[in-house]
Amino acid sequence: MESVFERVEPGARKANKRHILNCALACFDELGLEATTVDTIRQRSNSSIGTIYHHFGNKEGLVAAIYLAALDDQQALITPAMELADDPKGAIAALIKTYMDWVSQQPRLARFMFQARSLVASSHFKGELDARNKQRYGSLLNYLAEGVKKGEIRSLPRETYASLLIGQSENYCRAWLGGRVKGTPAEHAEIFAEAAWRSVACSP
Amino acid sequence: MESVFERVEPGARKANKRHILNCALACFDELGLEATTVDTIRQRSNSSIGTIYHHFGNKEGLVAAIYLAALDDQQALITPAMELADDPKGAIAALIKTYMDWVSQQPRLARFMFQARSLVASSHFKGELDARNKQRYGSLLNYLAEGVKKGEIRSLPRETYASLLIGQSENYCRAWLGGRVKGTPAEHAEIFAEAAWRSVACSP
Amino acid sequence: MESVFERVEPGARKANKRHILNCALACFDELGLEATTVDTIRQRSNSSIGTIYHHFGNKEGLVAAIYLAALDDQQALITPAMELADDPKGAIAALIKTYMDWVSQQPRLARFMFQARSLVASSHFKGELDARNKQRYGSLLNYLAEGVKKGEIRSLPRETYASLLIGQSENYCRAWLGGRVKGTPAEHAEIFAEAAWRSVACSP
Amino acid sequence: MESVFERVEPGARKANKRHILNCALACFDELGLEATTVDTIRQRSNSSIGTIYHHFGNKEGLVAAIYLAALDDQQALITPAMELADDPKGAIAALIKTYMDWVSQQPRLARFMFQARSLVASSHFKGELDARNKQRYGSLLNYLAEGVKKGEIRSLPRETYASLLIGQSENYCRAWLGGRVKGTPAEHAEIFAEAAWRSVACSP
DNA sequence: GATGAATGAGCATTCATTCAT
DNA sequence: CATGAATGAATGCTCATTCAT
Numbered sequence: 133m134e135s136v137f138e139r140v141e142p143g144a145r146k147a148n149k150r151h152i153l154n155c156a157l158a159c160f161d162e163l164g165l166e167a168t169t170v171d172t173i174r175q176r177s178n179s180s181i182g183t184i185y186h187h188f189g190n191k192e193g194l195v196a197a198i199y200l201a202a203l204d205d206q207q208a209l210i211t212p213a214m215e216l217a218d219d220p221k222g223a224i225a226a227l228i229k230t231y232m233d234w235v236s237q238q239p240r241l242a243r244f245m246f247q248a249r250s251l252v253a254s255s256h257f258k259g260e261l262d263a264r265n266k267q268r269y270g271s272l273l274n275y276l277a278e279g280v281k282k283g284e285i286r287s288l289p290r291e292t293y294a295s296l297l298i299g300q301s302e303n304y305c306r307a308w309l310g311g312r313v314k315g316t317p318a319e320h321a322e323i324f325a326e327a328a329w330r331s332v333a334c335s336p
Numbered sequence: 337m338e339s340v341f342e343r344v345e346p347g348a349r350k351a352n353k354r355h356i357l358n359c360a361l362a363c364f365d366e367l368g369l370e371a372t373t374v375d376t377i378r379q380r381s382n383s384s385i386g387t388i389y390h391h392f393g394n395k396e397g398l399v400a401a402i403y404l405a406a407l408d409d410q411q412a413l414i415t416p417a418m419e420l421a422d423d424p425k426g427a428i429a430a431l432i433k434t435y436m437d438w439v440s441q442q443p444r445l446a447r448f449m450f451q452a453r454s455l456v457a458s459s460h461f462k463g464e465l466d467a468r469n470k471q472r473y474g475s476l477l478n479y480l481a482e483g484v485k486k487g488e489i490r491s492l493p494r495e496t497y498a499s500l501l502i503g504q505s506e507n508y509c510r511a512w513l514g515g516r517v518k519g520t521p522a523e524h525a526e527i528f529a530e531a532a533w534r535s536v537a538c539s540p
Numbered sequence: 541m542e543s544v545f546e547r548v549e550p551g552a553r554k555a556n557k558r559h560i561l562n563c564a565l566a567c568f569d570e571l572g573l574e575a576t577t578v579d580t581i582r583q584r585s586n587s588s589i590g591t592i593y594h595h596f597g598n599k600e601g602l603v604a605a606i607y608l609a610a611l612d613d614q615q616a617l618i619t620p621a622m623e624l625a626d627d628p629k630g631a632i633a634a635l636i637k638t639y640m641d642w643v644s645q646q647p648r649l650a651r652f653m654f655q656a657r658s659l660v661a662s663s664h665f666k667g668e669l670d671a672r673n674k675q676r677y678g679s680l681l682n683y684l685a686e687g688v689k690k691g692e693i694r695s696l697p698r699e700t701y702a703s704l705l706i707g708q709s710e711n712y713c714r715a716w717l718g719g720r721v722k723g724t725p726a727e728h729a730e731i732f733a734e735a736a737w738r739s740v741a742c743s744p
Numbered sequence: 745m746e747s748v749f750e751r752v753e754p755g756a757r758k759a760n761k762r763h764i765l766n767c768a769l770a771c772f773d774e775l776g777l778e779a780t781t782v783d784t785i786r787q788r789s790n791s792s793i794g795t796i797y798h799h800f801g802n803k804e805g806l807v808a809a810i811y812l813a814a815l816d817d818q819q820a821l822i823t824p825a826m827e828l829a830d831d832p833k834g835a836i837a838a839l840i841k842t843y844m845d846w847v848s849q850q851p852r853l854a855r856f857m858f859q860a861r862s863l864v865a866s867s868h869f870k871g872e873l874d875a876r877n878k879q880r881y882g883s884l885l886n887y888l889a890e891g892v893k894k895g896e897i898r899s900l901p902r903e904t905y906a907s908l909l910i911g912q913s914e915n916y917c918r919a920w921l922g923g924r925v926k927g928t929p930a931e932h933a934e935i936f937a938e939a940a941w942r943s944v945a946c947s948p
Numbered sequence: 949g950a951t952g953a954a955t956g957a958g959c960a961t962t963c964a965t966t967c968a969t
Numbered sequence: 970c971a972t973g974a975a976t977g978a979a980t981g982c983t984c985a986t987t988c989a990t
């Protein structure tokens with residue numbers, strides 16, 4: 133799948149928004165969020181301070197723009213994959229596999245998201261973030277509720293499901309992105325999907 | 337259990353090391369690692385810039401001192417708890433319960449550790465960190481190896497075990513520390529211990 | 541009397557000169573001269589950077605345009621009022637009353653003039669300013685010279701008359717515009733006219 | 745009289761507070777408040793950015809420090825002069841003469857005060873300013889009240905007295921400081937004292 | 949005439965760290 | 970051991986102005 137972050141507008145002028153966004157992502161990935169200065173991004177994107185501020189308002193706005201685009205990029209894969217599933221097990225497997233595939237293919241974006249999450253969550257853009265998260269987890273909760281009713285899924289405290297399902301794969305992705313393990317998330321996705329299912333299923 | 341971070345020396349002078357450490361932790365917790373300046377800590381601890389540098393060398397030294405003490409504090413509970421277990425399932429349950437209890441009782445320290453991990457890992461103190469981590473995970477790996485041999489634990493890629501076992505509870509702890517869920521980690525510890533065991537066990 | 545700054549052209553387009561001028565005045569009044577950016581005015585007037593520069597050349601030109609229009613607006617009242625007077629005392633009273641009335645009716649413009657005076661005086665528009673000031677004070681000086689000759693007005697150093705006549709009322713206007721006193725200049729105009737006359741008259 | 749701003753501490757180190765304050769005043773006077781950058785002051789005082797911020801917090805703090813010291817410097821002359829007077833006329837004359845003398849001797853400080861007044865009044869230091877103003881005008885109002893009771897001074901709206909008394913001399917001082925008139929305030933002080941008295945006296 | 953993307957010099961301010969006392 | 974004045978590189982950001990469309 134082709135990500136927003138790789139497309140290059142044909143008639144783009146020297147310093148358009150997308151180009152700056154791509155360069156900023158590269159800087160954040162290589163240097164970290166704090167260590168990347170606006171001037172670093174200016175140099176890399178070969179644009180000017182003024183242009184960057186003209187388009188993004190401030191550094192936080194730049195981070196939020198990348199974060200929200202990444203969230204959309206990720207969700208654009210997860211939503212259809214989950215809709216194709218025809219039972220809770222399939223839906224959970226689709227969620228985890230698609231997530232781990234995406235991380236494996238977009239390691240820079242994935243690393244960025246872990247870094248930027250708390251910043252965006254405490255920024256001016258919290259509203260936009262909340263809106264997307266609401267939509268993101270809505271369908272999953274429906275699946276679970278249905279599964280519990282049918283006796284396929286254990287009835288557990290509501291607030292534990294998310295961690296039980298995604299905690300393991302997210303933890304592995306963090307480890308991989310941090311260089312602490314070698315195997316890509318994608319190649320272990322089956323194992324993590326299975327473990328997530330076992331964690332919540334009545335009879336695995 | 338009483339942590340190092342709570343004891344108060346009776347005849348403590350205005351600015352001893354422990355007092356400064358406690359104040360620094362409070363600042364880091366309330367403001368974040370980057371947002372806390374050495375001067376913030378000076379004000380809060382009612383000491384002086386000179387004294388802080390005298391004791392800790394630099395800001396990184398201050399962070400590392402807290403981090404390593406917290407690691408020891410946590411490990412001082414986990415090690416004996418795991419030693420009391422007599423089978424893999426018990427060891428895993430001990431690990432997870434003790435970890436979630438500790439986080440529930442030391443939320444400030446726990447939050448600090450998530451923040452500071454990468455900083456300490458890339459600092460001068462990396463050596464000390466690695467030494468403790470080696471010891472920390474050594475016994476767990478032995479338990480697992482033994483369990484696999486006995487046919488109690490599934491044979492999976494080595495690098496996936498840590499995430500499978502600790503990922504869910506760590507994820508829940510992060511969520512709790514971030515205010516995204518309300519129930520304390522401690523009160524769900526059984527569920528997470530059970531899920532960890534199901535994830536790796538041959539026959540739950 | 542209806543000021544230039546309040547008239548609204550019936551078929552006015554979104555961004556005509558007068559509308560921008562009015563918005564700029566409001567911004568200068570609320571935020572101060574330095575704190576108002578060209579972009580602030582653009583937002584308020586719902587026009588565009590390009591249009592503002594098209595009409596006024598630069599920020600200084602915008603300030604000067606308001607300043608000179610305000611000066612004319614004020615003078616359009618003062619000149620005829622002074623011409624109706626038939627002795628020095630009446631002329632001075634007319635000057636002061638008209639001035640204080642105008643300030644009371646145009647507080648935003650008056651405040652703006654105190655702020656902008658030095659800027660316009662050191663700008664490209666100094667010439668236009670000097671021309672108007674010459675005309676403005678010419679007739680007053682004639683009145684005074686005549687009064688001195690007739691023995692009605694004290695003979696004082698030439699350079700003190702202006703301050704003696706207008707200093708008190710101007711000071712009160714500044715205080716009112718700054719919110720330091722409550723009564724409008726207009727309601728005390730008689731007192732200030734009387735004091736000005738006493739200050740320069742041989743026999744009050 | 746020797747002002748605070750001219751004394752030089754003998755054992756002063758390169759960049760002490762008073763030296764910085766003097767240099768800042770010179771810069772503000774020559775370039776204006778806005779046009780003077782902190783770096784300008786750093787260069788002139790041969791100190792460092794850090795030192796300036798260490799002592800004054802920010803640019804506004806620097807301005808306030810000069811302003812309040814100037815106010816004290818001025819008041820240190822006015823208070824005793826007014827106390828020596830034995831009737832309202834003498835007190836008013838003392839006030840005006842001392843004020844105009846001070847302006848004539850401290851033109852830089854006086855010019856600075858006109859520039860900085862509104863900035864300080866809207867700053868963090870408003871409280872300190874108000875406290876001094878209260879004390880400053882208290883004794884004058886007592887004199888006036890007494891004079892009104894004795895039938896020496898006209899009974900006028902309370903809020904007009906300050907402008908009637910000080911407006912003319914202040915206006916002349918502004919004109920002199922701005923180069924619009926040549927005679928020093930001191931040399932016309934008698935005239936302005938007389939005019940102030942006439943403005944408020946029952947029988948001049 | 950109208951628009952707004954692009955520009956970049958310039959500014960206030962922060963902050964970890966040093967070192968003389 | 971303790972103190973806090975001094976340091977200055979680094980940073981995020983502003984804003985008047987230009988100019989291609």
